[in-house]
Amino acid sequence: MAFAMVGFIILVTSCLMTNILAAVSSIAILGSETTSSSSSSCVGDPGMKRDGLRVAFEAWNFCNEVGTEAPSMGSPRAADCFDLSSSSTNKLDGGGGYHLNHKVTEADNRLGVGNSFPGLSRKGLHDPDLYAAEKELYLGTLCQVIQNLTNPWQFWMIMLKNGNYDTTSGLCPQNGKKVPPFPPGRFPCFGDGCMNQPILAHHPTSITLSGTESTNSAISDSVPVMRGGFNGSYDDSNATSISYFEVTWEKSVGVGSWEFNHKLKTSNKYPWLMLYLRADATKGFSGGYHYDTRGMLHTLPESPNFKVRLSLDVKKGGGSKSQFYLIDMGSCWKNNGDPCDGDVLTDITRYSEMIINPEIPAWCAPSALENCPPYHISPNNTKIYRNNTGSFPYGAYHYYCAPGNAQHLEKPYSTCDPYSNPQAQELVQLLPHPIWGEYGYPTKQGEGWVGDARTWELDVGGLSSRLYFYQDPGSKAAKRIWTSLDVGTEIFVSNKDEEAEWSVSDFDVIIT
Ligand SMILES: *[C@@H]1O[C@H](CO)[C@@H](O)[C@H](O)[C@H]1NC(C)=O
Numbered sequence: 001m002a003f004a005m006v007g008f009i010i011l012v013t014s015c016l017m018t019n020i021l022a023a024v025s026s027i028a029i030l031g032s033e034t035t036s037s038s039s040s041s042c043v044g045d046p047g048m049k050r051d052g053l054r055v056a057f058e059a060w061n062f063c064n065e066v067g068t069e070a071p072s073m074g075s076p077r078a079a080d081c082f083d084l085s086s087s088s089t090n091k092l093d094g095g096g097g098y099h100l101n102h103k104v105t106e107a108d109n110r111l112g113v114g115n116s117f118p119g120l121s122r123k124g125l126h127d128p129d130l131y132a133a134e135k136e137l138y139l140g141t142l143c144q145v146i147q148n149l150t151n152p153w154q155f156w157m158i159m160l161k162n163g164n165y166d167t168t169s170g171l172c173p174q175n176g177k178k179v180p181p182f183p184p185g186r187f188p189c190f191g192d193g194c195m196n197q198p199i200l201a202h203h204p205t206s207i208t209l210s211g212t213e214s215t216n217s218a219i220s221d222s223v224p225v226m227r228g229g230f231n232g233s234y235d236d237s238n239a240t241s242i243s244y245f246e247v248t249w250e251k252s253v254g255v256g257s258w259e260f261n262h263k264l265k266t267s268n269k270y271p272w273l274m275l276y277l278r279a280d281a282t283k284g285f286s287g288g289y290h291y292d293t294r295g296m297l298h299t300l301p302e303s304p305n306f307k308v309r310l311s312l313d314v315k316k317g318g319g320s321k322s323q324f325y326l327i328d329m330g331s332c333w334k335n336n337g338d339p340c341d342g343d344v345l346t347d348i349t350r351y352s353e354m355i356i357n358p359e360i361p362a363w364c365a366p367s368a369l370e371n372c373p374p375y376h377i378s379p380n381n382t383k384i385y386r387n388n389t390g391s392f393p394y395g396a397y398h399y400y401c402a403p404g405n406a407q408h409l410e411k412p413y414s415t416c417d418p419y420s421n422p423q424a425q426e427l428v429q430l431l432p433h434p435i436w437g438e439y440g441y442p443t444k445q446g447e448g449w450v451g452d453a454r455t456w457e458l459d460v461g462g463l464s465s466r467l468y469f470y471q472d473p474g475s476k477a478a479k480r481i482w483t484s485l486d487v488g489t490e491i492f493v494s495n496k497d498e499e500a501e502w503s504v505s506d507f508d509v510i511i512t
């Protein structure tokens, strides 16, 4: 997620789980009985098995803000959250005796600047950026689950981002610093309005008895199936090339995992788009967004002791520029090792991601050391410098770039894009390679790609504990606590419309 993530002040919480039965009301709430790993899971819905779904949507412009809302769409934050109940009275209705109690109305989802809601600040009422942040908290209050004395949690987050940047707008800061407008050329933008927010349609989750249209093999005709989705476009319908995004979800009652199906298509006006499914922290002051967010990680995983489990089926890759992230992790700490505190001039968003599109080459090479981290640490804790051409695993690194505000970089280096995050960022982008095999990651190009659907159990904690991240010389090592773990693709500018399609299920983050 090269350009699209955030950091938080870390509020460390422990995975307290007590076997206390919640008070049961007259309606049976279903779906929490199938968890297998709940005692060590960091997410509210381990393995996506809970029938009562919690999912939200957010759209970002190039600097992770809103800018201007799309006409009559409201603020680009929305949610679909419900509990499933059985109503023994009506077995013959469409839902086979089940009913979905939705927590969020369409009126809630369409809330936009100028419309008040409980908890909205006066400052937020007319500021599209602040409004979106506060709307997310409000949707969080509607969706929040407090269960078995775990920390409260809210939703999976679908994140959509447009890579257009109108440099004449002066909208995006440079490494966190406000800078004047500059001439176009470096970033895609067709002109006025290129940083717009999309049209968004919501298909609220509903339940039916027929499963015949499904591509999900766990779905059969006899079991009620729940389905819903979000879709939309950045283009108006007159355009000749039309961008498209879609996320649909479906699940059989009481069986297996939710399956999230994604589609993303670029257009000539919107050639750079990102779409991810994220497990974000449920609270925390955010360095990246400058505000508190809501999510699924009720417990924040810390390197090295956690794993991520998920099933991924990539159906269409999205072309040669699609940086598909099998897992992308994001956090925030300062160059002196301190946790972030919201000061965009010294907070640095840190990302690492494994790119599984086999068409993405290693830019790191003996002849391009500036694209490599200064060293690699092997599983047996041997440090291998990048100038050690006999041993350094060049093919394991697509690209490393250093924070733009680092003071003591080892030459040669390249620094990360300074505009696409609200503050400086650092990226460690990996490629499938035998050296990652120890952590359960892909070891050769093509693994996990189109036609190779798999369930992964990735030692994300172990791997991330050994990655190089910049810190000032002599500073104490930052705690590597991760506030976002996600899957999806970032399709970069290419000379034609590109399309990606994939599904994700069984997502879990497990303390080991
Ligand atoms: C909550 O506690 C009950 C009773 O111990 C248990 O059966 C259930 O699996 C727990 N649910 C979660 C999500 O931990």
Ligand SMILES: *[C@@H]1O[C@H](CO)[C@@H](O)[C@H](O)[C@H]1NC(C)=O
Binding pocket: 199, 200, 201, 231, 232, 233, 244
């Ligand atoms: C969303 O999907 C529906 C079909 O389910 C389609 O009719 C509609 O045009 C799509 N919306 C957008 C904005 O593309």
Ligand SMILES: *[C@@H]1O[C@H](CO)[C@@H](O)[C@H](O)[C@H]1NC(C)=O
Binding pocket: 236, 237, 238
């Ligand atoms: C689309 O085309 C129609 C007919 O030419 C025009 O009336 C309408 O304003 C156009 N819409 C946009 C958003 O440009």
Ligand SMILES: *[C@@H]1O[C@H](CO)[C@@H](O)[C@H](O)[C@H]1NC(C)=O
Binding pocket: 378, 379, 380, 382
């Ligand atoms: C540690 O790993 C490196 C690189 O994989 C290897 O060359 C070296 O022999 C290993 N050392 C030990 C002590 O196992």
Ligand SMILES: *[C@@H]1O[C@H](CO)[C@@H](O)[C@H](O)[C@H]1NC(C)=O
Binding pocket: 385, 387, 388, 410
């Ligand atoms: C390789 O890089 C390390 C770390 O920067 C440095 O100490 C060493 O002198 C370099 N070795 C060569 C042969 O350039």
